Amino acid sequence: MELKNEIKRKVECFCDDFASSSILFEKAKANSLNIGVVTRYFAALEVLFKKNYEILESLVENKSLSEELRQYFLIKLKEEKNHDDWAKNDQVKIHKIRHEKVSKPQEDVFRFIKFLDEYSKKNPEYFLVYIYVAEYSVTILGPKWMSFLEQLFEMKKSDATSLSNHITLDENHHGEALEMIEKIKLEASKKDLLSFLDKLLREYYGFFDGFAFDRSI
Ligand SMILES: [Fe+2]
Numbered sequence: 140m141e142l143k144n145e146i147k148r149k150v151e152c153f154c155d156d157f158a159s160s161s162i163l164f165e166k167a168k169a170n171s172l173n174i175g176v177v178t179r180y181f182a183a184l185e186v187l188f189k190k191n192y193e194i195l196e197s198l199v200e201n202k203s204l205s206e207e208l209r210q211y212f213l214i215k216l217k218e219e220k221n222h223d224d225w226a227k228n229d230q231v232k233i234h235k236i237r238h239e240k241v242s243k244p245q246e247d248v249f250r251f252i253k254f255l256d257e258y259s260k261k262n263p264e265y266f267l268v269y270i271y272v273a274e275y276s277v278t279i280l281g282p283k284w285m286s287f288l289e290q291l292f293e294m295k296k297s298d299a300t301s302l303s304n305h306i307t308l309d310e311n312h313h314g315e316a317l318e319m320i321e322k323i324k325l326e327a328s329k330k331d332l333l334s335f336l337d338k339l340l341r342e343y344y345g346f347f348d349g350f351a352f353d354r355s356i
Pocket residue numbers: 188218219222305
């Protein structure tokens with residue numbers, strides 16, 4: 140199968156699997172999540188978005204990148220500016236209006252960020268794959284997750300901007316990263332990219348499913 144289609148198919152399988160088998164979605168369907176899940180989620184997004192921006196900053200400075208890929212990361216860098224503020228503001232809101240305490244990000248959040256950082260340094264093309272996974276999966280799973288937040292906690296889209304703004308943005312351009320993968324002359328082999336994708340999807344699953352558990356106690 141063509142690399143582009145294989146990547147797309149794997150992300151779609153990941154989303155199907157998460158929607159049907161993750162503890163997070165199971166608990167949401169059974170109405171057994173408490174609001175702590177939302178505070179942990181926003182706290183993690185803030186850290187993740189900050190790290191994404193830092194990685195993009197270093198990638199656009201990377202002289203060994205092809206101009207095409209560097210320009211793509213530059214566009215992303217401009218787009219991603221201050222997205223961590225969305226997550227920060229969502230936390231301020233949940234604290235002020237609902238009087239919920241703000242969570243510290245859990246350990247597994249830092250594990251995922253370290254994984255992303257290490258692989259992006261190994262080969263920036265891995266970060267391109269990650270961008271696709273992040274944007275396409277929020278397009279597929281984001282609306283369902285938003286509707287759980289609405290049903291379970293009576294949240295509005297304006298209470299969860301770090302999620303709702305990404306759903307709106309990413310549905311319009313999630314295919315761009317995949318087009319780049321197809322267009323540029325890749326340094327990494329197809330086998331290495333797919334093997335990274337499998338690892339990434341496992342880590343990404345754990346990152347989101349982890350919000351179902353309060354490990355801060
Ligand atoms: Fe973003």
